[in-house]
Amino acid sequence: MPATSMDELVSLCKRRGFIFPGSDIYGGLQGTYDYGPLGIELKNNLKAAWWRAMVYERDDVEGLDASILTHRLVLRHSGHEATFTDPMVDCRNCKSRWRADQLKDNKCEKCGSTDLTEPRPFNLMFKTTVGPVAEEGSFAYLRPETAQGIFTNFKNVVDATSRRLPFGIAQIGKAFRNEITPRNFIFRVREFEQMELEFFVQPGTDDEWHSQWVEARLQWWRDQGLLSENLQAYHQAGDELAHYAKATVDILYQFPHGLEELEGIANRTDFDLGSHTRGQADLGLSAKVEPNEDSTAKLTIPHPETQKPLVPFVIEPSAGVDRGVLAILTEAFTKETLENGSERIVLKLKPHLAPIKVAVLPLARNKPEIVEKAKAIKALLMATGIGRIFYEDTGNIGKGYRRHDEVGTPFCVTVDFDTLGRGDDASLLDTVTVRDRDTMSQARIHINELATYIRERLV
Numbered sequence: 001m002p003a004t005s006m007d008e009l010v011s012l013c014k015r016r017g018f019i020f021p022g023s024d025i026y027g028g029l030q031g032t033y034d035y036g037p038l039g040i041e042l043k044n045n046l047k048a049a050w051w052r053a054m055v056y057e058r059d060d061v062e063g064l065d066a067s068i069l070t071h072r073l074v075l076r077h078s079g080h081e082a083t084f085t086d087p088m089v090d091c092r093n094c095k096s097r098w099r100a101d102q103l104k105d106n107k108c109e110k111c112g113s114t115d116l117t118e119p120r121p122f123n124l125m126f127k128t129t130v131g132p133v134a135e136e137g138s139f140a141y142l143r144p145e146t147a148q149g150i151f152t153n154f155k156n157v158v159d160a161t162s163r164r165l166p167f168g169i170a171q172i173g174k175a176f177r178n179e180i181t182p183r184n185f186i187f188r189v190r191e192f193e194q195m196e197l198e199f200f201v202q203p204g205t206d207d208e209w210h211s212q213w214v215e216a217r218l219q220w221w222r223d224q225g226l227l228s229e230n231l232q233a234y235h236q237a238g239d240e241l242a243h244y245a246k247a248t249v250d251i252l253y254q255f256p257h258g259l260e261e262l263e264g265i266a267n268r269t270d271f272d273l274g275s276h277t278r279g280q281a282d283l284g285l286s287a288k289v290e291p292n293e294d295s296t297a298k299l300t301i302p303h304p305e306t307q308k309p310l311v312p313f314v315i316e317p318s319a320g321v322d323r324g325v326l327a328i329l330t331e332a333f334t335k336e337t338l339e340n341g342s343e344r345i346v347l348k349l350k351p352h353l354a355p356i357k358v359a360v361l362p363l364a365r366n367k368p369e370i371v372e373k374a375k376a377i378k379a380l381l382m383a384t385g386i387g388r389i390f391y392e393d394t395g396n397i398g399k400g401y402r403r404h405d406e407v408g409t410p411f412c413v414t415v416d417f418d419t420l421g422r423g424d425d426a427s428l429l430d431t432v433t434v435r436d437r438d439t440m441s442q443a444r445i446h447i448n449e450l451a452t453y454i455r456e457r458l459v
């Protein structure tokens with residue numbers, strides 16, 4: 001059974017070094033979290049799986065890494081300056097501030113008062129000063145989403161790669177939003193990462209591509225270990241849609257705090273490229289866009305049939321890395337009662353996501369031959385390139401197993417006297433014990449077969 005309480009996850013994450021509160025030793029900075037030694041591995045593995053599925057396994061997607069600091073005009077013409085807001089209310093009683101659409105029963109969550117101000121729009125973008133002189137006009141925004149960097153590089157990528165429709169540009173990176181009320185651990189934070197794809201298509205084929213991407217993204221999340229019964233595709237109703245979207249499907253996940261958005265997949269028509277292009281009037285745009293006298297680039301591509309310049313439609317699957325990490329931890333967290341009545345906590349992560357792939361444990365840390373052999377086995381497994389191999393020489397095998405269960409290490413390899421040919425059974429020379437995280441079963445494997453044995457089971 002997955003985790004049902006956020007507290008259990010928060011506690012495991014801190015105890016074992018996955019995730020810590022940001023600026024912790026100075027009292028914390030609300031809405032920020034730091035990824036620790038194991039959290040960074042899990043997060044990197046999740047991002048690598050996304051990149052593999054989006055870029056390497058396809059022939060129609062290119063990658064990009066645009067800058068976080070963004071020119072004001074980009075976010076003016078994207079519409080963010082005017083409309084990237086949440087409705088904010090103040091509690092007149094205790095002076096706290098809330099996001100109006102998240103308040104249950106229109107009551108202050110802190111003091112219970114219903115004496116609240118009228119909601120007013122609060123822009124979520126962070127500004128920062130660029131250069132040595134702080135004056136009006138010398139500021140830039142920290143991007144609130146990675147997508148705009150893709151749109152502003154559309155012409156660069158097309159010119160550099162000669163891509164034709166349909167094709168996509170993928171990007172993983174940080175985004176910043178000054179959320180009014182960050183909450184629920186890493187679910188809603190002020191600094192987070194997104195994995196976004198902008199997939200450009202010929203108008204008329206957009207509905208079909210939209211459905212295909214919804215299916216592909218749901219399947220990808222299942223491939224990361226999320227169960228179908230905890231995932232839901234929610235089709236936004238007409239009055240919920242953003243003004244630029246023709247259709248949006250949210251992938252919801254059953255987080256410990258409720259069924260909430262993990263990823264959004266929107267059909268954004270030609271709104272984005274249409275907003276950023278020069279020469280809007282001649283391009284037959286279907287979206288209603290604000291005039292743009294600032295852009296220097298014509299963001300078109302030849303129509304696949306007529307070859308006339310066309311502003312393509314875009315389908316955008318946009319996923320949160322941090323929400324992905326939280327969903328995966330929720331799903332993997334398992335509490336088991338063993339036959340002897342003791343409790344075992346095990347993170348049943350898919351092996352490709354596990355922060356540590358194999359732990360190598362010498363039975364005794366004060367026996368040089370065993371230590372040497374264990375280190376050689378670590379080196380042998382490292383050479384296969386399967387990821388992080390952890391040399392664990394605390395000397396207590398039982399405790400080592402428990403620790404690795406809790407952090408999701410799929411295999412523990414124990415090196416003992418039998419490995420050296422010094423046990424009762426001489427035929428065990430050069431064999432090790434491989435313990436499986438989920439079944440706790442143990443197999444005796446020859447060192448020559450170890451890398452293959454583990455690699456076959458790490459998929």
Ligand SMILES: Nc1ncnc2c1ncn2[C@@H]1O[C@H](COP(=O)(O)OP(=O)(O)OP(=O)(O)O)[C@@H](O)[C@H]1O
Nearest residue numbers: 179187188189192261262263264318319320322323
């Ligand atoms: N404050 C945040 N903290 C963590 N992840 C976020 C945050 N805001 C957005 N994301 C992630 O980025 C993805 C795409 O962003 P999008 O703008 O569609 O979110 P959103 O619809 O504004 O989210 P919400 O309605 O929950 O505020 C979301 O599905 C989510 O996974």
